[in-house]
Amino acid sequence: MAVDKFPIEGSHIxxxxxxxxxxxxxxxxxxxxxxxxxxxxxxxxxxAQSSAQFDxxxxxxxxxxxxxxxxxxxxxxxxxxxxxxxxxxxxLHAEQHFEYxxxxxxxxxxxxxxxxxxxxxxxxxxxxxxxxSETITEYRDQNGELAITARGVGVRTERPVDQ
Amino acid sequence: MALSxxxxxxxxxxxxxxxxxxxxxxxxxxxxxxxxxxxxxxxxKFTKEIAGYPSVFAHGMLTMGxxxxxxxxxxxxxxxxxxxxxxxxxVWPGDSLNSTATVVDVADGIVNLNVExxxxxxxxxxxxxxxxxxx
Numbered sequence: 001m002a003v004d005k006f007p008i009e010g011s012h013i014x015x016x017x018x019x020x021x022x023x024x025x026x027x028x029x030x031x032x033x034x035x036x037x038x039x040x041x042x043x044x045x046x047x048a049q050s051s052a053q054f055d056x057x058x059x060x061x062x063x064x065x066x067x068x069x070x071x072x073x074x075x076x077x078x079x080x081x082x083x084x085x086x087x088x089x090x091x092l093h094a095e096q097h098f099e100y101x102x103x104x105x106x107x108x109x110x111x112x113x114x115x116x117x118x119x120x121x122x123x124x125x126x127x128x129x130x131x132x133s134e135t136i137t138e139y140r141d142q143n144g145e146l147a148i149t150a151r152g153v154g155v156r157t158e159r160p161v162d163q
Numbered sequence: 164m165a166l167s168x169x170x171x172x173x174x175x176x177x178x179x180x181x182x183x184x185x186x187x188x189x190x191x192x193x194x195x196x197x198x199x200x201x202x203x204x205x206x207x208k209f210t211k212e213i214a215g216y217p218s219v220f221a222h223g224m225l226t227m228g229x230x231x232x233x234x235x236x237x238x239x240x241x242x243x244x245x246x247x248x249x250x251x252x253x254v255w256p257g258d259s260l261n262s263t264a265t266v267v268d269v270a271d272g273i274v275n276l277n278v279e280x281x282x283x284x285x286x287x288x289x290x291x292x293x294x295x296x297x298x
Contacts, residue, residue, distance in 0.1 A: 012196070019196035020228035021182060021189065026240045037165065038241040045231040045243050049224050052198035060201045070202030075212035093223040097247030151247075160215035161253065 003112040006051045006139070010106040013043050016050055042105040045098060048139055048148050051112050092161075094132060095153035101146050109142045117151065128158025165239035166297045171269045177237040181229040181260040181280065185221060190256065193225040216253075223250035226260065226289050230280050233262040238295035244273065248291030252282070259283040264293065272296055 010028070017027035022044060025032040033041045052058045062068040069078045104110065117134030124130045132155050139148040182189070187205070194205050199222055202209040210219045227248050234243060254260065262280040269275075274297045280289040 015192075016196040016228075019189070019192040020225065020232055022229075022232040022235075024232070024235065024240070036240060042241050044228065045235065045246050046224060046228045049199075050197045055198075058198065060199050062200060069209070069213075070200075070206045071208040071212075075208050093250055095247070095249045096224065096227055097245075098243075099245050100243055103241040103243075163217060163253075 002114045003051045003054045003110070006054045006110040006112060008043060008047075008104055008106055008108045008110065010041055012050065012053075013041060013047065013106065016047050017044055020044065020046070038103060038105075040105050042103045045100070046096075047104075048098065048110075048112075048137075048150055049096075051110070051137075051139070055112075091154045091156045093152070094155040095151075097151040099149040101148065102141075104139075104141065104147050108147070110139045110147060113138045113140070117153075124157065124161075126162040127160065130158075131156045165242055166237070166274060166295070168269050168272065168274070168297045171266055171274055171297065173266050173268055175266040176263055177233070178261060178263040179233040179236060181226075181233060181262050183259040185254065185256055185258045185260070187219060187256050190219065190221050190225060193222055193228070197222065197224060199224065218255060220256075221254040221258075223248075223254075223289075226250070226254050226280060229260065230262045230278060230289055230291075234264060234276070234278065234293050234295070237264050238274065238276075238293070238297070242295040242297075243293060244296060245292070245294040246278075247293075248278065248289050250288070251290055252286050252288045254282065254288050258288075260288065262289075267292075269297065272298075 014028040067078050069076050115136045117136050119133040122130045134153050137150040141147045203214050210216050264276040267275040276293045278291045
C-alpha cells in the first residue's frame with residue numbers, strides 16, 4: 001500500500017486494539033502510557049497494516065460510485081465477474097513480516113513506499129497452482145527516518161482451498 | 164514489564180488463549196479498524212456463492228494481531244524488534260485459538276522466539292518468529 005500520508009491517531013489505535021481484543025491500557029490511556037517505559041501511547045505491533053485506510057486506491061475498500069465485488073441483492077455486484085481464484089477477488093495472505101526500527105504513536109505521520117519483491121509459483125495439494133508475490137513496504141516518519149519495514153506475501157490460488 | 168535476560172533460557176515457553184469461539188463481529192471489527200473490507204471476511208453470501216468457501220473466515224492479520232498481543236504481554240510494550248509469520252491454515256468463526264512463544268536463544272540483549280498459534284483441533288494456523296529487547 002503506497003501512502004503519501006498516514007497520520008497516526010489515538011482513536012484509530014484504540015479501535016485497532018479493540019479489534020484484536022487487546023485491552024492493554026498503553027493503547028488508549030495517555031496518562032497510564034506516561035508511566036511506562038514507552039512514555040506515551042504506542043501502536044500495536046501490526047497496526048501499520050491499517051495504512052490501507054489512507055491508501056486512496058486500496059482495492060479492498062468499496063469506493064463511492066464504483067461497483068463492489070461483495071454482495072448486495074446478488075452475491076456479487078460486479079456485473080461480469082472474471083474468475084479470480086480462491087481468494088474471491090482479493091487473493092489470500094500467505095506471510096507477513098515486520099521489522100521495527102522504532103515504535104510509532106499518535107502524532108507521527110508516516111509515508112509508505114512499496115517496492116516489489118519476488119514472485120514464485122508452487123503446486124498446492126489443496127488448491128491447485130499457487131502464485132506467490134512479495135511486496136516490501138517502508139514506513140518512514142515525518143523526519144524521513146525509517147520506522148517500520150514490512151514484507152508481505154500474497155497468494156492467488158487456482159481454486160478455493162479444500163477444507 | 165520487560166523480560167530479564169538472566170531469567171530466560173532456551174526452551175522457556177509462554178502461552179495465552181487468544182480467543183474462544185471467535186465471533187463474526189470480532190472479524191467485522193478488524194475489517195473496520197484495519198480497512199481490509201475483503202468480503203470473504205464479512206459477507207457470507209459472497210463467500211459461499213462466489214468465493215466457494217463454507218463461511219466467512221478471519222483475516223490472517225487478525226490472527227497475527229491477536230498473536231502479537233500474546234507477544235507484547237510476554238516481552239513488554241515497545242520491545243519487539245522483529246515479528247513475522249506464515250498463515251498456515253484459515254481461521255473460522257467459532258474457532259478457539261491458543262498461542263505460544265518459545266525462547267530460541269538470548270544474546271546481546273535480544274531474545275529470539277518461535278511463535279505458534281493453534282486452533283481447538285491442534286492445527287497450526289500461524290507459525291513464525293519474533294525478536295525483542297530484554298534487560
